[in-house]
Amino acid sequence: MVTYLQLWRADPAAWRAAGAAWNQLAVGVGQRAAELGTVASRVADGWRGSAGSAARGHVRALRxxxxAARLAFIETDQVLSDFASALARARAMLAAAVAAAAPAHVEIDRAGRTAPDVTVTGIDRAAALHAAGRVGAAIGAALDAAAAADRATAEHLGRLGAxxxxxxxxxxxxxxxxVGAPPVVVRRWWAGLSEAERRWLIVHQPAYVGRLDGVPVAARDQANRSLLAAQRAALVRERAAAVRTAMPRNAAVSASIRLVGLMSGIDAVDARLSTPSGERAYLLSLVPDGDGRVVLAVGDPDRADNVLTYVPGMTADLGAVRDDLGRTEALAARAAALDPTQRTSTVLWLDYDAPSFLNEAMFASRAHEAGPALHRFAEGLRATHDGPPAQQVVLGHSYGALTVGTTAREQGLAADDLIFVGAPGVGTDHAATLGLPPAHVWSSTAANDPIAYLAPSWKSSLADMRDHPFQIHAHEHLWFGRNPTHPDFGGQxxxxxAGGHSGYWRSGNDALDDMARIALGPEHFGEVR
Known part of the structure; x- marks a missing residue:
């Protein structure tokens, strides 16, 4: 039983810090294990006798x-961090109940019991009695939520210890x-395994489990975190090899710059995974090939009331991931500030080859290629979610808006709402073709966002600039279809x-508030401007 004073004095940050400490222990164990493997390989390579083979086998047996221990440490971090989030929500529910008491002339004692203010009499006292009942019920709901989280945490830690x-x-x-099964089939397969079998797969097949849509987010996070150190070490070795080879100087420099960018991106992801403050991050995928790809969630989507998936646009890649991580974080923070009683998870989905240059972004091929993966990812979030379905929103920015629109129209998206910001068109002229009611298709383009002036052809844009050099206007038809902010598109x-093409996430921008409100669900739509 959680008491009123116990919840009021609870410190979610302390639980988050405890979880982060377990994560750091996991990182340390992983680094030491990798070092042991490197040393054993060096010994075996330098000595071809039986002793060298035995040394390598001994390390493999102990690895x-x-x-497995590192996996347990990461899971402990997940459990403690999840409890911290649950405590924070319960405290927010309690704070809201307490804030409603004084204006309604309701007093609350140290045990959390409610009663009308003694100064209230007559008809007003009847209203205060009714309000006291409402406040008392809200306090009870907060205490029940904290108690349920307490029980679930104790049970999970007990299973892990056993x-x-x-x-x-x-x-x-x-x-x-x-192999190739849809996420709902993958989810059934995973549910049919024992906990021991799941742990074996995460330890021995992390690269496969970590990217498998339909596997719960917590398991994917454990698998992908276990790969990070080895992925970065492989990039370091690849860069050293590139420097040593006799390739042309320009090619060597280009390869080195790409690899340094990928390492920088992994460092940025690792830093977010290790932070002891704020909502815990979950790593759903990281692929350091080409320009690099990453899928990272702020908060666990499987346990969230609301899930917003953000698809970035041109120039997005692993090396430049800091900006997109910041946008994902800003959305999560704003949603939590607007309604701290709900759990909102925001996901950065950069699992496609976004255009790097304008000549690539002029064509829709990258958006079409991304469609099957984005469709499957959204289906996976639906399949693995605990409890009633979450309010699921997919947001596309710039070329990412085309990717989201194309996927929704051609593949279908498991989403309750779609959001387009700074869109060059979304691959269709009408919201009704996107598979959702037009009232659940949202868009915004700032007045000074240059994307709004991309006409369907260079000729028309050049003609506008020639004929109206001081009066450029936004076009109804953009490069990839009708402007989704135009009334004839039919959406919201x-x-x-004003903030240009990238200012939608800046603090104080109404667009950030509106995106967060859409993520929070229909009860907040009336506040969207």
Whole structure:
């Protein structure tokens, strides 16, 4: 039983810090294990006798328990961080109840019991009695939420401790990994495995499990975190090899710049994963090939009331991920500020080859290529969600808006609402073709966003500039279809305060508030401007 004073004095930040400490322990164990493997390989390579082979085999035999322990540390971080979030929401519910008490002439004692203010008499006292009942029920709901989270956390830690006591799994699951199966089938397969079988897969098949839509987010996060150090080390070795090879100087410099960018992106992701403050981040995928791809959630989508997936546009890649992580964080923070009683997870989905240059962004091929992966990801979020379905929103910015619109029209998207900001068109002229009621298709373009002046052809743009050099106007038809903010498109339009093409996420911009309100669900739509 959680008491009123206990919840009032609870410190969610302390639980988050405890979780982060376990994560740091996992990172340290992973680094030491990797170093042991490197040393053993060096010994075996330098000595071809039996002793060298035995040394390598000995390290391999001891590596599994280390990897399993690291997995347990990451899972402990998840459990404690999730409890911190639950406490924060329960405290927000309690604070809202307390704030409503004074204006309604309701007093609350140290045990959380409510009663009308003693100064209230007559008809006003009847109203105060009714208000006291409402406030008391709200306090009870907050205490119940905290108590439920307390029980769930204790049970999860108990299962984790029992698994460690029994010894970590040493054999693979009896049923094979599903290849090419839809997320809902993957989810059923995963649910049919024992906890020991799931842990074996995360330890021994992390690259596969970590990218498998339909596997719960917590398991994917554990698998992908375990790969980070090795992925960065591989880039370091690749860069050293590129420097040593006799390739032309320009090619060597280009390769080095790309690899340094990828390492910088991994460092930015790692820093967000390790931060002890704010909502915990979950790594759903990281691929350091080409320009690099990453999928990262702020808050666990499987346990959230609302999930917003953000698809960035041109120039988005792993090396430049800091800006997109910042936007994802800003959306999560604003939604939490507007309604702290709801749990909102925001996801950066950069799992496609976004155009790097304008000559690539002039064509819709990258958006079409991204469609199957984005469709599958959204289906996976639906399949793995705990409890009633979340309010699921997909947001596309710039070329990402074309990617979202094209996917919704051609593949279908498991989404309740779509948001387009700074769109060069979304691949269709009418909101009704996107698979959702037009009232759930939203768009915004700032008055000074140059994307609004991209006509369907260079000739018309050049003609406008020639004929009206001081009076450029936004076009009804943009490069990839009708402007989604135009009335004939048929969707909803919200405020995009001046901020250019990238200012929609700046603090104080009405667009940031509106995107967060849409993510929070229909009860907040009336506040969207």
């Amino acid at each position: 599994d328990p280390l990897d 698994a460690a006591a029994e010894g970590w799994p040493t054999s693979p699951p009896r049923s094979g990994l599903p 339009v919200f405020t995009g305060a």
